[in-house]
Amino acid sequence: MSDALINSLAAAVEARPDDLTLRLHLAEMLVTAGRGAEAIGHAAQILAREPGDSAAQQLMARALGGPAPGGPAVGDAAGGSPAEGGTAPGAAQVVQPQGSEKPEEPPAGSESPAPPTEKPAKGVDWAALEEQFGDVVPPRFARADGEPDPVSGHADRTFDVERSTVTLADVGGMDEVKKRLEVSFLGPLRNPKLRSLFGKSLRGGLLLYGPPGCGKTFLARAVAGEMGASFISLSITDVLNMWIGSSERNLHDLFESARGHAPCVLFLDEIDALGHKRSQLQSSMRTVVNQLLTELDGVDGGNDGVFVLAATNAPWDVDPALRRPGRLDRTVLVLPPDAKARAAILEYHLRGRPVAGIDLTAVAAATEHHSGADLAHLCETAAEYAMRDSIATGEVRMINQADMLAAAREVRPSTDAWFATARNVAMFANESGAYDDLAAYLKKRRIR
Structure with missing residues (x-):
């Protein structure tokens, strides 16, 4: 099979992704060319839209190395069942040329080859294939509404683990933020001997705050790309659940996934919603904040290699316990671009x-x-x-x-409204000095 023909057909499929007939033809050519792994993805996309497509089901089975669903059994293809003189499934077939004599029987007492002990395959074990190729092949049946998901020991089924392609070089400005990141995490990561000498841990957290739209999320992805680390982004909708205890379990699964992919940058967006001051919350939400504090401490599992980046537009609403040393102990103001x-x-x-x-x-x-x-x-x-x-x-x-x-x-700057609110915090609620950098910027802009 010509690679040039396959590449040409692949380009046509890319240009017309909704043409399932064309995609099926490409998958057939890939299987014929011995490129079954590539065919699996195309067959999976067809079955995701047309679950009952028998041609796609048969092609998927061929790509996975098994017999096609509903296809002839091996014994039938050989000319009948074993009882009718056909070859038993899984048995070796010997084709004799016409006119040749029947091979001699082995002498008495000699050892003959042992018959195969494996049972003949009667079809495709779809359950095993779903487990093996779960990240490529969609599930055959969807769960009914309200049916609980099976609890597994790893959270990859819920949280997407990414590899960021952007680095800090792609971030315009933010020189002070980059310096803080270099000292707190990036520098120790690149120099393991110095890290060991000074006893510097790779665990830690950084709280990014500032007006909306200034690149806090993009900066978090750039940090992950700079480290060559995994990246997991979380919002409040990924955690909160109406059932008691489910939100806490979701939060634990998230941190377990991050620990399993260390080094990993764990980005908690809108942390003020997830870690709001407990004095202003009802009891059901207080337990979620308590669980977040426990996970940040790494009580149940070490957080070495897990760097937590949190972002918020309202740091004054974040529970003070989240910002104590050992948790989100560093705070950086992300300002509008220069x-x-x-x-x-x-x-x-x-x-x-x-x-x-x-x-x-x-x-x-x-x-x-x-x-x-x-x-x-x-x-x-x-x-x-x-x-x-x-x-x-x-x-x-x-x-x-x-x-x-x-x-x-x-287009007027949207940051003015945020600085109007932040001004009151910097002037009247900065006894601890946590917002000194904000106060200095407001003074520079002459916002009083």
């Missing part, structure tokens, strides 16, 4: 768009205090201006500097 970072963000979001004559430095100067999300919306607004004119005139034109500056006047 001028250099804003130019880089604008350039990124203008890639793939028709642009001409845009002065990124001038646009960056006109977008002070804008978050990364604001800048992305600004580029989208400028594209709408150019597209509107192109529709009205019938002539396509590029996105120009006037579009960008007009969009900058329309």
Whole structure:
């Protein structure tokens, strides 16, 4: 089978992913070419949409190395059942040329080959195959509503373990944040001998806080990519459950998955919702916060190699016990991007768009205090201006500097509302000095 033909057909499938007939043809060619592992994924996608497709079921069985469901038995293919003179399933078949004599019987007393002891395969063991290829082949039957999931010892069935492809070099600005990360975790990870000499542990946590849309989640992924570590992201919806005890179990499963994939960056988004001050919670939610504290301490399992990054827009709502030494003991303010970072963000979001004559430095100067999300919306607004004119005139034109500056006047920074709230905290609730960096920034911006 020509690889060029298979590659050409694969490109056609990629261009038309919903063409199941074309995908089935590609899978058949892959199986014929001895590339069953590649065919499994295509057959699985067909069965996910058409569970009763018999051709896809037979192809899946062939790709997995078993007989096709509903296909002829081995004895039938050999010319009948053993009782009718056919070859028994699993037995070796010897084809005699015409005119040849029957092979001599072994002499009496000599040892003959032992018959096979394995039972003939009557079909495909779908349950075993589902367990073996569970990450590729979808389950044959869905569970009914309300039926509990089986409890397993590993949480990969619930939490996605990723490998991040971005690094800190892809993060614009945030120099102070990068320095803190280098000292607290990245540096000790790269220098195991020095880490052992100074007794530095790889366990720890960092709380990122600041206005929304400033790249806290992206920074967490970059840390995982910089370390070459696994990355698990968690939100409150992944944990909370209406049944008593289920939320605590979900939280424990999450940390067990992170420990099993160490080194691992565990990212807890919106930590103020999951770890809210217990004095303001009902008893059912207090136990969830208590479970989070237990997992951060690593009482039931060591947390070495598990680096916890948490993000919040409201650090003043986080339970103080979460921020004590040994847990989320380092706090870093993630501010809106500076001028250099804003130019880089604008350039990124203008890639793939028709642009001409845009002065990124001038646009960056006109977008002070804008978050990364604001800048992305600004580029989208400028594209709408150019597209509107192109529709009205019938002539396509590029996105120009006037579009960008007009969009900058329309899209106001979303961070102003957050700093208005943060100002009260920095002025009246900073006895411990936890928000000194925020107070310094507000003073620099002259927000009083």
